[in-house]
Amino acid sequence: MGSFQEDHIHQPLLQSDPPFLSAQPKHGSDGKLEAILSDTELPFLQRLRQATWIESKLLFHLAAPAIIVYLLNYVMITSTQIFSGHLGNLELAAASLGDTGIQMFAYGLMLGMGSAVETICGQAFGAQKYEILGLYLQKSTILLTLTGILLSFIYIFSKPILILLGQSEEIASAAAIFVYGLIPQIFAYAVNFPIQKFLQAQSILTPSVYISAATLPIHIFLTWVAVYKMGLGLLGVSLVLSLSWWIIAVAQFIYIVKSEKCKYTWAGFSIQAFSGLPGFFKLSAASAVMMCLESWYYQIIVLLAGLLDNPELALDSLSICVTVSGSLFMISVGFNAAASVRVSNELGAGNPKSALFSVKIVTLASFIVSVIAAILVLMLRDVISYAFTDGENVAAAVSDLCPILALTLVLNGIQPVLSGVAVGCGWQTFVAYVNIGCYYLVGIPLGLLLGFYFNFGAKGLWSGMMGGTAMQTLILLWVTFRTDWNKEVQEATKRLDKWEDNKEAVLEN
Numbered sequence: 001m002g003s004f005q006e007d008h009i010h011q012p013l014l015q016s017d018p019p020f021l022s023a024q025p026k027h028g029s030d031g032k033l034e035a036i037l038s039d040t041e042l043p044f045l046q047r048l049r050q051a052t053w054i055e056s057k058l059l060f061h062l063a064a065p066a067i068i069v070y071l072l073n074y075v076m077i078t079s080t081q082i083f084s085g086h087l088g089n090l091e092l093a094a095a096s097l098g099d100t101g102i103q104m105f106a107y108g109l110m111l112g113m114g115s116a117v118e119t120i121c122g123q124a125f126g127a128q129k130y131e132i133l134g135l136y137l138q139k140s141t142i143l144l145t146l147t148g149i150l151l152s153f154i155y156i157f158s159k160p161i162l163i164l165l166g167q168s169e170e171i172a173s174a175a176a177i178f179v180y181g182l183i184p185q186i187f188a189y190a191v192n193f194p195i196q197k198f199l200q201a202q203s204i205l206t207p208s209v210y211i212s213a214a215t216l217p218i219h220i221f222l223t224w225v226a227v228y229k230m231g232l233g234l235l236g237v238s239l240v241l242s243l244s245w246w247i248i249a250v251a252q253f254i255y256i257v258k259s260e261k262c263k264y265t266w267a268g269f270s271i272q273a274f275s276g277l278p279g280f281f282k283l284s285a286a287s288a289v290m291m292c293l294e295s296w297y298y299q300i301i302v303l304l305a306g307l308l309d310n311p312e313l314a315l316d317s318l319s320i321c322v323t324v325s326g327s328l329f330m331i332s333v334g335f336n337a338a339a340s341v342r343v344s345n346e347l348g349a350g351n352p353k354s355a356l357f358s359v360k361i362v363t364l365a366s367f368i369v370s371v372i373a374a375i376l377v378l379m380l381r382d383v384i385s386y387a388f389t390d391g392e393n394v395a396a397a398v399s400d401l402c403p404i405l406a407l408t409l410v411l412n413g414i415q416p417v418l419s420g421v422a423v424g425c426g427w428q429t430f431v432a433y434v435n436i437g438c439y440y441l442v443g444i445p446l447g448l449l450l451g452f453y454f455n456f457g458a459k460g461l462w463s464g465m466m467g468g469t470a471m472q473t474l475i476l477l478w479v480t481f482r483t484d485w486n487k488e489v490q491e492a493t494k495r496l497d498k499w500e501d502n503k504e505a506v507l508e509n
Contacts, residue, residue, distance in 0.1 A: 031349070031351065032054060033054050033055060033351070033353075034346075034354045036050050036051050037353040051357055052361065055342075055361045056361065056365075058342065059342070059361060059362055059365060061203065062200075062341055063335050064334075065205035065206050065208065065209045066205055066337040066338060067335070068209045068334075069209055070333045070334050071330045071331070071334075072212035072213055072216050073212055073248070073330075074326060074327050074330045075216060076219045076220075076241070076244055077099070077241065078323055078326075079216075079223060080095070080223065080241045081099070081319070081388065082387065083227050083237050084178070084234060084237055085389045086389075087227065087233060087234070089312060089391060089394075090170070090171065090174055090312070091174060092316055092319065092388065092389055093174075093311075093315040093316055093319070094171055094174030094175040094177070094234060095178050095234060095237070096315055096318075096319030096322075096323075097167060097171055097172075097306065098158065098174075098175035098176070098178035098179040098238075099178070099182075100302040100303075100319065100322065101165070101167075101175065101302060101303050102155060102162070102175070102182075103185070104296070104298075105151075105292075106148075106151045106155075106186050106189065108288075108291050108292040108294070108296055109291075110151075110189040110190060110193055111193050112287045112288035112289065112290060112291025113140065113143060113193075113284040113285070113287060113288040114140055114193030114197055114284075115193075115197060115288075115290075115428075116280070116284040116286070117136050117137060117194050117197040117198060118197040118200065118201065118287075118340050118341075118344065118424070119287070119344060119424065119425075119426045119428075120132065120136050121136060121198055121201035121202075122340060122341055122343075122344025122345055123344045123345075123347055123426075124348060125201045125202055125265075125345060125348065126344060126346060126347065126348025126349040126492075127348040127349065127492075130264040130265045131264075131265070131267065133198055133202070133265040133266075134198075134267055134268075135272065135273055136194075136198075137194050137198040138269065139276070139280045140280075140284065141190060141191055141194045142274065142277065144189065144190035144191075144193065144194065145187060145191075147190070148186040148187045148189070151186050152183050155179050155180065155182065155183050155186070156180075158172075158175065158179040158180075159173055159175075162175055162176070166306065166307050167303075167306045167311075168306070171306065171311070171312075171315075177234045177235050178234040178237070179238070180235060181235045181236070181238030181239040181241070181242060182238045182241065182242055184242040184243070185241060185246075188245035188248075189245070191249040191250075191253065192245060192252065195249065195252045195256065196252070199252070199256070200337050200340070201341060201344070202261070202265060203341060203345075204259075204262070207252070207259070208252060211248055211251045211255070214251075215247050215251075218247065219240060219243075219244040222240045222243065222244075223240045223241075226239070286429045287423070287428045289428070289432040290419075290429075290432045290435065293432055293436060293439060293440070294419070294439070297439040297443065297465065297468070298465075300444060301322070301447065301461050301462060302315065302318055302319060304448070304451065304461050305318045305458055305461060307452075308451070308458065309457075313397055314397075314457065314458045316389065316391070316394045316397070317385070317394055317400075317458060318401070318458050318461075318462070320384065320388050320389075320398050321398060321404075321462075323388070324405065325405055325409060328370075328373045328377075328409055328412070329412050331369055331370070331373065332370060332416040333416055335362050335365065335366035335416065335417050335420070336417055336419060337420060338362055338420070339358065339362045339418075339421050339424065340423045341424070342355070342358040342424070343355050343359065343420070343421050343425060344423075344492075346358060347424065347485075347488055347489055347491075348492050350489050350492075351489070352485035352486045352488065352489045353485070355424075355485050355488065356483075359417075359480060362417055362420075363414060363418070366414065366416070367410075367413045368413075369413060370409050370410050370412060370414075371410060371413065373409050373413075374406035374407070374409040375406075377402055377406050377409060378402060378406050381398070381399045381402035381403075384398055384399075384402070385397075385398040385399075397458070400459065401458065401459060401462065404459060404462050404463055404466065407466060408462075408466055408469070411466065411469050412469075414473050414477070415469060415472065418473065418480055419431065419476070422476070425483075425488050426491070430479075431476070434475050434476065438469070438471040439469075439472065442467065443464060443466075443467055443471075444465060444468070446464030446465070446467050446468065447460065447462070447465040447467075447468075448464070449464060450463055450464045451464065
């Protein structure tokens with residue numbers, strides 16, 4: 001745990017370090033938090049109060065804009081679902097199946113590969129090795145683009161794939177139309193995810209808020225035009241979603257190129273970005289496996305729902321609950337980003353006490369927010385579905401699923417934060433094994449047993465799979481709070497030392 005293969009990864013570094021004057025990037029607590037936590041002369045409560053205040057400010061600075069960005073992007077996706085639902089129940093089921101059954105496959109893979117940037121850049125930034133960030137942004141974009149070319153074939157042949165998975169031909173045909181319009185989105189992911197992690201590692205999040213906020217009304221307006229003025233149906237809805245993701249990706253890249261905040265971390269394009277790609281692919285693959293196993297787990301429930309006795313009702317009710325869960329899950333993903341940045345920065349800076357304290361504060365904050373969200377869902381259980389469709393049968397089915405949805409939200413208040421800690425430390429391979437055991441050896445078989453053998457339907461599927469999530473969360477909690485954080489600092493130092501060795505090799509050549 002805490003290490004992975006990095007041999008033969010080469011990167012060009014600047015001939016000399018940048019002048020660390022007033023314009024140098026800021027590094028979280030700059031050692032203040034570690035000093036307070038290490039000061040045994042201060043009373044415990046005073047240390048706790050001061051440390052909590054410092055960490056809370058840092059957490060708010062990171063988590064708040066990250067949550068807003070993820071929520072805005074998810075609202076963009078949700079609005080696409082809503083427009084599809086108002087085209088008809090078949091279109092809602094098709095969009096849900098296409099989005100969850102095909103698109104989420106690519107999303108999980110691309111986001112996972114992009115998360116390798118999060119570990120490397122976060123620790124490098126904490127150690128003030130700024131020149132590494134821009135190079136690995138380019139390496140990741142190249143790898144993700146090549147991966148996107150391969151993934152596009154899955155989109156092209158989505159109809160036979162969905163039929164092979166047991167979906168009805170009518171729903172699979174409609175879903176395929178929706179998926180065709182999402183092909184350009186794959187390559188927007190290839191650009192956006194590395195940029196997103198690159199900026200997060202430097203605690204630069206506010207520009208992404210403005211960009212996403214400006215893109216959302218454009219997306220809604222263009223979707224309305226595509227559906228009600230041009231009559232493009234599902235294809236038009238998905239094409240607009242792809243365009244909106246490209247707007248975000250291009251705008252964020254323009255910010256990186258033009259901003260003074262990135263002048264030390266972005267030195268322009270480099271031919272060296274094409275070197276050492278096989279070695280960097282190993283890092284990306286570990287992150288991809290971890291993230292994919294999580295995202296695919298939740299898309300499987302929708303695929304299995306298509307095999308139930310009343311697949312359209314099951315898909316509609318589950319898709320609404322998954323969409324609501326996903327939108328609130330974005331809050332936890334914001335905390336996930338904050339946890340990853342804080343932990344990786346503090347480990348890179350050699351602050352073990354600060355890393356552990358950050359984990360505790362962000363986990364507690366995310367858990368409190370998730371409990372509040374769960375209570376709100378229970379209060380609104382009878383009316384939530386009407387935002388997506390007018391069907392009374394769907395409303396009743398959604399209301400019946402809401403208690404399970406509320407429990408899922410509580411679990412999701414903890415699990416994503418722990419995944420963020422894992423990314424910050426570089427534990428992706430270990431977490432992948434945990435995910436296999438909890439999700440695929442426990443959760444899915446239990447869901448099948450409850451959903452089909454005991455005839456609990458969609459509720460049984462979700463309940464069983466939630467059991468796998470609960471097991472995974474408990475394991476990650478146990479591992480995280482038993483970790484030797486001094487050892488994790490040493491692992492981060494070894495990783496950075498390897499990069500320094502590669503620097504000398506490149507400069508000598």
